[in-house]
Amino acid sequence: MLKQQICILxxxxxxxxxxxxxxxxxPERYQVFALTAHTQIEKLAxxxxxxxxxxxxxxxxxxxxxxxxxxxxxxxxxxxxFGAQALCEVAIATECDVVMAxxxxxAGLPASLAAARAGKRILLANKEAxxxxxxxxxxxVRQSGATLLPIDSEHNAIFQCLPNGFQRDLASSGxxxxxxxxSGGPFLNRDVASLHNVTPEQAxxxxxxxxxRKISVDSASMMNKGLEVIEAHWLFxxxxxxxxxxxxxxxxxxxMVSYEDGSLLAQLGNPDMRTPIAYGLAxxxxxxxxxxxxxxxxxxxxxxxxxxxxRFPCLRLAYEAxxxxxxxxxxxxxxxxxxxxxxxxxxxxxxxxxxxxxxxxEEIPLQGVDTLEAIFEIDSQARRAAHTYISNxxx
Ligand code: NAD
Ligand code: MG
Numbered sequence: 001m002l003k004q005q006i007c008i009l010x011x012x013x014x015x016x017x018x019x020x021x022x023x024x025x026x027p028e029r030y031q032v033f034a035l036t037a038h039t040q041i042e043k044l045a046x047x048x049x050x051x052x053x054x055x056x057x058x059x060x061x062x063x064x065x066x067x068x069x070x071x072x073x074x075x076x077x078x079x080x081x082f083g084a085q086a087l088c089e090v091a092i093a094t095e096c097d098v099v100m101a102x103x104x105x106x107a108g109l110p111a112s113l114a115a116a117r118a119g120k121r122i123l124l125a126n127k128e129a130x131x132x133x134x135x136x137x138x139x140x141v142r143q144s145g146a147t148l149l150p151i152d153s154e155h156n157a158i159f160q161c162l163p164n165g166f167q168r169d170l171a172s173s174g175x176x177x178x179x180x181x182x183s184g185g186p187f188l189n190r191d192v193a194s195l196h197n198v199t200p201e202q203a204x205x206x207x208x209x210x211x212x213r214k215i216s217v218d219s220a221s222m223m224n225k226g227l228e229v230i231e232a233h234w235l236f237x238x239x240x241x242x243x244x245x246x247x248x249x250x251x252x253x254x255x256m257v258s259y260e261d262g263s264l265l266a267q268l269g270n271p272d273m274r275t276p277i278a279y280g281l282a283x284x285x286x287x288x289x290x291x292x293x294x295x296x297x298x299x300x301x302x303x304x305x306x307x308x309x310x311r312f313p314c315l316r317l318a319y320e321a322x323x324x325x326x327x328x329x330x331x332x333x334x335x336x337x338x339x340x341x342x343x344x345x346x347x348x349x350x351x352x353x354x355x356x357x358x359x360x361x362e363e364i365p366l367q368g369v370d371t372l373e374a375i376f377e378i379d380s381q382a383r384r385a386a387h388t389y390i391s392n393x394x395x
Contacts, residue, residue, distance in 0.1 A: 003031040004281075007090050009111050010102035011035035012043045014212045015125045015151065018273045019100050020047060022281060022289055030281065034090035036103075041067050049074035054095070057086045087111035092118035098281070100151075101126040104214050105337050106379055113137055113372060119144035123280040125151040127231045131333050132375055134234045138168075148235070149280040154180045154228055155235055156276035157254035157267035168237030178238055179256040179264075180228055181248040182307065183208050185220040188249060192311050198350045200343060208251040208271045217340045221353055222307065226318020227336075230329050233322055240322050245315065246304045252294060253302060268294055313354040317361060327367040327378045334382035335360040342390050356389045 006023060010016045016035075023030045036057035037044040045067060048056050052075050058064050064082040071078050081089070084107075091099045091111045099115040100123045101108055108126035113133060115122050117140045124130065130137055141148045150156050158180075163173050170178070186205050187195055204216040211219070218224035229243050251271040258264050269275050270291055278289035309316045314336075321328035339356045342348035348356070360382055369375050 001029065004029060004097045005031050005033035005095050006098045006100065006281075007034040007036075007093075007096045007115075008032070008100045008102060009036050009087060009091060009108060010038075010100075010104065010126070011047055012037040012040040013102055013104060014210065015102035015273060015277070016100070019102065019123075019277050019281075020051065022274050022278045022287075023051070025288055025290060026281075029287070033093070033096045036087055036090065038103075038107075039063065041070070045070040045074065048078050053078055055079050055081060055090045055093075057081045057083075057090055059083070084110060088114040091115040091120070097121060098123065100277075100280075101129060102151075104128070104212055106132060106334065106376075109133060109375070110372065113140060116140040116146050116148070117144055119146045121147040121149065123149050123151050123277070127152055127227050128333050128337075130234050131227050131230045132330050132369075132379065133372070134230075134329065134369070136369065136372065136375070138234055147283075149283055150231075150235055151273070151276050151280050152228060152231060153271070153273065153276050154255040155231060156279055158232065158236065158257055160267045160279070161255075161257040161265035162236070166236075168235075170236065170238055170242055174260045175242075175257055176260050177242045177244055177258045178232060178236060179244045179246055179258060180225060180232060181246055181251070181253050181255050181304070182222060182225040183219065183251045184247045184249055184307070185222065185224075187220050187311070188247065195311070196349055196351050200346065203343070203350060207249070209273075213344060214337070214340055217343060217353075218336070221314040221350070222312035223314035223318065223336050223340075223353070223357075225307075225312075226315045226321075227333065229315075229318055230322050230332075240319055245307055247307050248302070248304050250301060250303065253304075270294055314357065317354065317357050321361060324361070324366060327364070327369050327375075328361060330369060330375055330378045331360050331364050331382040332357060334379045335386040338383050338386035339390065347394070348390055352390075352393055355393070356386055359389050360385050 032051040032053040034055040068080045098121045101112040102125040109129040112129040203220040256266040272291040274289040321332040335357045339353040
């Protein structure tokens with residue numbers, strides 16, 4: 001079998017590391033073509049030593065020199081590149097078959113979209129890219145003939161529960177709605193009044209999943225689920241009122257598809273991202289991921305209930321942004337990134353994340369999002385506004 005050449009954008013992150021774990025189990029199927037990292041040079045150097053990629057990409061020329069130095073012995077054939085443009089170059093290279101898009105936030109959009117335009121198989125973890133570019137991304141996939149496979153566990157679960165040949169139209173497949181499950185994060189049962197002074201450490205202590213810091217805070221605020229509602233809209237062509245969110249604290253049912261005939265199809269498994277990653281890598285085949293099968297005799301508890309939008313106002317804001325359309329999801333995402341960063345640096349309260357996003361959605365006028373340039377123009381505008389709102393809140 002010809003080995004698949006894999007590019008991992010964001011190799012040093014939580015998803016990147018899990019992806020390499022799955023790849024290492026199947027050396028006869030996969031070869032690492034490129035690994036990218038922002039600043040974690042030592043970790044990237046270790047990964048390069050283990051997987052001997054053709055390319056490695058880092059943020060700056062200084063970091064590239066450091067990496068080159070440490071790879072001289074460990075992976076002498078690896079070519080080290082730097083900068084945002086290099087992320088796009090490795091993603092669209094003709095030798096590359098599969099792109100794991102696992103950079104966090106808006107920074108991942110240009111290379112993810114470039115991979116879509118180049119007709120690659122894209123394993124999409126970087127949900128922010130799809131939230132920001134929506135129609136542009138889906139159109140690029142369609143025009144180039146790219147294969148877009150969702151890695152986010154909920155969307156991967158839904159993908160697994162959809163009929164063969166699904167064409168982004170729920171009604172014609174007899175689907176009444178899709179149901180995204182949500183763990184509820186670390187603050188599910190905490191007194192709402194006390195949420196004002198939770199610390200970054202408390203917010204990133206997720207009960208079921210070990211993830212990067214940004215998505216962990218998003219899980220605590222449920223903005224993560226809000227972004228996932230928007231992601232589901234684009235992936236599956238689902239109207240906002242056909243996407244339901246249910247809290248499921250055990251994180252064993254990863255999501256569900258409800259059919260007109262009363263059938264509810266669910267995908268279950270232990271909460272470990274290697275399952276959706278292995279699914280994306282091997283699709284339509286199935287390969288070992290290193291994740292143990294769920295032993296239902298041990299996990300009898302499966303609870304589900306409606307989310308409380310007082311406790312989780314960010315989820316409500318995401319639905320509002322999706323319904324408003326155009327630039328609203330770009331603003332939602334950009335301001336959330338700035339606000340989460342401020343919260344992680346103790347410059348903003350946890351419940352103020354929502355305040356800042358709500359203000360931005362109210363004040364920044366809707367604009368067109370037809371090009372990548374227009375999207376990043378709105379993204380910058382929203383980030384500037386967010387910084388102003390945050391500094392006003394502090395005075
Ligand atoms: P992480 O913070 O652990 O890793 C982020 C990666 O992106 C790192 O490799 C980092 O070097 C790279 N990066 C960060 N900023 C960059 C920049 N400006 N330019 C280039 N590279 C940059 O994050 P993660 O938890 O692995 O999440 C990655 C993406 O996958 C996010 O979009 C997240 O929402 C999504 N996701 C993650 C999980 C999970 O379990 N971790 C689950 C579902 C979806
Ligand atoms: Mg998810």
